[in-house]
Amino acid sequence: MISLNKENILLLLSQIPDPEIPVITITELGVIRDVLFNADEIEIKITPTYSGCPAMKQMEDDIKSTLKKNGFEKIKLTTVYSPPWTTDWLSAEAKEKLRAYGIAPPEHSTQDKSWLSGKHKTVHCPRCKSSHTKLISQFGSTACKALYQCKDCLEPFDYFKCI
């Protein structure tokens, strides 16, 4: 049995892939906000990426089954909303994994609000790195993505939106 401390629990959780983008883990995604040890249970605080993200339920099930497999029976999952999830929490390493997988990672910090008012930012093609790309659709295959196309290599690609 693995000893009860936060690092060990986080280590277990860091082996769980994101259900929709399996090249990054749920800890890299930043949805795990805290691990607490209550009287007889482990409490995992999670935050949703998007309010209605259908993958959250899958992540909750994966967290429970992973911990149970490692001998932890009493698990409580609590959803926290504040501070709200942001793509700023994705590490440089996680962003590189997204790019290698064919998803253009978020290009800028959300501290820069100009995109909200419609200012277009350059998004680089994850395949040929060209900056010569165009927005096809503001909404993509999942809540977190928009659809772009590269004007040089002509490949369409998903862009992980900055929020």
Add this chain to the structure above:
Amino acid sequence: MNKELFKYTLRLADNALVLGQRLSEWTGHGPFLEEDLALTNIALDTFGTATSLLEYASRVEGADRNEDSLAYFRNEREFYNTLLVEQANGDYAKTIVRQVLVDAFNVLLYTELSKSKDETLSGIAQKAIKEVTYHYRHTSSWVIRFGDGTEESNKKAQEALNELWRFTGELFEMDEVEEELIKKGIAVDLKALQPKWEKQIDELLKKAILKKPENSFMQTGGKKGIHTEHLGFLLAEMQTLPRMLPNAKW
């Protein structure tokens, strides 16, 4: 139970739930694939906010109802959404015009609600504001495309605006529920949002070469549970399955 907080949270939740249900009617019927995806995604975000709010309402109530029972086992007169969000989809211009009026309102509403002294409402609002801002960006660009497009698209957007305008006054209506909670720093002062909303809509309509309708008679009642003929049909479709099979799990 804090009765005002329960009702206030339900009103917020019902606006999101009913609008999400309306938008989801477009799933598989969008004018083209990208717009089908857009409305489905907007519906999904909206349902997410509704779920968080209904879950909180059930905790505030402290009875044996959870978010699902609040969504599926309340009748029409127990829904407190504004009349605007229950209006039928109509054509694509009407859906987009309805949505832009609500999105512009929601950006302002959630910005203020994120400062609420109620931590849960503030947290849900902080989350929602990012999403509704993105929605507004999308729907406002469509309003401009319709208004400043062809004669036909301008006509359809203008007709939708003329038809829906009479439901916009209710967005800013307040009663003792809000007044009580404003004193406690929990609720948003909707009256204070109105000039900001009007300014934003004015600017958008100018860009879209659409005419702002007269502020004449405003329809009201939704916040008190008195609805237009549309809500009953919407609920019938939304609630039929859980009512036929109340303990179904999937």
